[in-house]
Amino acid sequence: MQRVALAAALLGISISGPALADQKPVNNVGCGLGSMAFEGETEVAPQVLAATTNGTLGNQTFGISSHTLGCAKDGKVMVPQKMAMFIGPNMNHLTADMARGQGETLTTLAYVIGIEEQDRSRFYAATQQNFERIVSSPDVTAAEVAVAINTVMLEDATLRRYATS
C-alpha cells in the first residue's frame, strides 16, 4: 500500500485530501479514486412503478458545472489523474473488458490515456495478459489499478510512451 501511495503520488494522483473528503462509500460520481470493483449500484434500484423516474436524478448534484469528470475545481486535469478518475466509477466494466481483451470501457480508457489507434489492440492485449497484476485482489482500488496499468505500459516498448514515469 505504501508503494502504491508513492507511485500514485508520483503520477499526480492525490489519494487523500479534500477531493476524497466528501466521497461516499459507493461512489460512482466524481473522483472515486478509492472505488473498488464490484461495489454494486443498489442504492438507486428502480421502483416497481417507475412512471415517475422520468426525471429524477437520484442523489446526484444539480448544476451544469463541467468539472464532474475531473473533480478538479480549477486547472487542467492531467492524464494519469484523469485515467484514475475514469477508472473509479467504471471499475466493474473495466475489469470485465480487460479480462476479455476488449470492450467499450477499455476503448474509452485508451482514449482517456491518449493511445493512438494503431497501438490500441496492443494495449488491450497487454491489459488482458497482465490482468492478474492489474486486478490484484477483490478489494483493489481505482488508484491501484491506474498505477498497475501505468506499470504495464512502462514495461512495453510500444506503450511506454503513453505512460507516466
Added chain:
Amino acid sequence: MRSVPAACCWGLVLAAGLWAERADAAADSAYRDQLIAEAEVRGLAATRQWRALLFSAPDLLGSGRTGIVDNPGFYLDENGKTDLEAELRATIAAFFAPLPADGADAHPQCRKVARYRWLKDTLGFDASRLPEHRCPGFEAWIGEVNPGTLSLIFPAAYLNNPSSMFGHTLIRIDPPGQPKGAQLTSYTIHFAADHQGEQGAVFAVKGLAGGYRGYFSLIPYYDKVSQYSDIENRDIWEYELTFTRDEISRMLELLWELNEQPIDYYFFTTNCSYVLLALINGARPELQLLDRFPLYAVPVDTIRAVVDEPGLLRRAVFRPSARTRIAHLQAGLSPADQRLALALTTGEVDADAPAITALREADRAAVLELAAAYLLYLRNTGAMTRPEMAPRALALLRERSRIAAPPADQPADQPADQPADQAAGQAAGQAAGASDDSLVRPDEGHDPGRLAGGFGMTGKRTFAEVSVRAVYHDSLDPPAGFVDGASIELGSLTLRQYGSGYPLIEELTVIAIQSLTPRDEIFRPLSWQTRIGLDRWRKDGDDTGESVASLAAAAGPAWRLGGGIIASAQIGGALLGSARWPQERIFDAGPSVDLIYRATPDWTLHASAGQRTVVGSDQVALAFGAGLGQGFRLDRNLSLRLEAGVRNDGGKSYTEWSSALDWYF
C-alpha cells in the same frame, strides 16, 4: 444537496478585469436607444430566434406566448416571461451596464451570452460604442465541454416494468475527433426534478401538478449508462443528429443562461423531454419544436419530432442493457452450458473445475463471461452482497483473461449502428444476436394515443363502438418498437350502442398494466398485471348490464414457448364496486392464462381465459371468460383488431365478437 455549480468559474473572473475595457458609467445612451429602435423596426421580438432564446412557447388558449422558465431571475424585464418586446428592450439596455465589481462573468453580456451573440450578429454592434466584455467563465466551461456532435439519448423501457415505457431523454455532447466506442466520457445534459427525496404517491401527485422545480445538470455519460444499463436494465437508443459545432455551441450558450434557473416540472408537459426540445430548438430555431406540443409531451414523441425533421438524424445506435447482453450471451450457449454458468455464480462449481476446463475454448470463454455478467447483474440489483460476489467474480475474470479468444457477445455487445437512410427492417437483420423486430427503434413504433371505431355482436344483437385512449400500448397494438409482453394504458374510454338504444360507457380504464416476462435457465421473474377501471357486466347476457368498478391485480410465471409464443399462468383477484354492492359482489378471485403469439411482425394473437369466483355478502357466483384477440398492423399508425369470445359474468353465458379500426395519434 444542490451545489452552486458556477462557483468555481466565478473564481476565475478576477483576471478578466485586467483586460476588460473599463465601462463608462455614462454609457452611450444614444447608441442604446438607436439599437432598441432598430430592433423594434425590424421586429426582432417576433422572430423565431428571439422566441427560442427566451424558451417562449405558444399559449394553449389565445394567441400569446409564455416563457417556460419560471424563475424571474431569468428575465431582465419584470414582464419578460410574456412580453417578448419588453424583454428585448431590457436585454439591449442591460448590455450597456458597467462592469460589475465581481467581474465580467456577472455582466449581462456574459450571463445572457446566447442573447448577446445573436443580437450582436443581427444588429451589428459597434464595439467602440458598446464595449464588449470577454466571459472567461463561460469560455472555460464551453472549452471543457468541447462540442463536436450532439446525440439525443433515449433509454427505452425496461423489462417487467411497463411504466418505464414512457422513457426519458437526455442530450449527449461528444467532443470532435472522439473515436467510435469511446463515448463514455462525453457529457450529457440532463433535466430533472429536484424532488428533495420525496417518493411514491406524494412524488407522483406533486410531479403531475408542477410541484417541483426542474434543473439542468451536466453528467458524464458513463454515469447515465451505469444507471440505465446496469441498474435499471434499460436498452438505450442514441440518435446522433447532424447539428454543426456552431449550432451546438448556440445551444450550450442557452444552457449557460439557464444555469440554476428552475423550470417548474410537470410529468406530462414541461417534463425532461419537452425542456430538452426547447434547448435543441435553440440550436436551430427554424425547427420551431416547441410549437408542436401544445398539450402534452411523451418522451418518444419528442424523439419523433426531431427524427422526422429531414436530414437531422445522422444515425441511430442501439446500446443493449446489461440484461440484454446477458440474453445475447445466453442465446449463444446450450441450456447445459447456461446451467454451468449459473452454477459458477452460486459457487457450486469453481472456475477451474473439470466441467469448465473440459469445454471448448470459445464456449469456456462464453460461459465465464456469462457467469461474470450475471454476478454483476445480481450485485447491481442488490441480490448478492459484495463479500459473497467479489471473490467469485474475480476468479471468473482471471480464468477468462487466460483465454485469448475474442469476447463471446461480439458484435452485439458493442453499440449497433443504424444509419439514418437504412430501412429499419434491414438494419435490424444485420445486428447479430437480436431477433428481427427487437431492433425497431422506439420512434418507429405507433403513436401513443388511439382512436378506434367498430362494431360487433353480443349474442345475436349488434352494437357499434367508439373508443379513445390517451396513452400508450396494449398487447394487440402493433408491437414493433415496444417491449415484447409489456403493455400499459392510461386514460381509455369505450362507448357502446346497441340498436336504437343510447350509448353507454362500456369500459373505462384509469390504468392497466400487463407485464409478461418469460423465465429462462437463469432468470426467474414474476409476471404480473393490474388494472383500475370500470367494466360492464352482463349477468343475464342482456344489453345494458351494469357498470362494475374494479381494482384488480394478478401475478404468476411466464414462459417463452417455441415460435415466439409467450405464455403466462396467473392467480389474481379484484375489489369490486357496483350498485349491487355488497350483496352480489365485494371481490373476486381466480386463475387466468394468457398466450401471446406474434405470428408475423404485422399480426399478433392474444388468447386469454380466466375463471373467477365472485363473492358477495349474500351470494357466491362463478364467472368466466375466454377469448381470442387479433391485431393486424396496416400501417405505422393504423391497425385492425378482431376479438371474439365467450363470457359469463356470474349468470348466463353469452358470446361476443367485435371488430375495430384503430388509428394512433
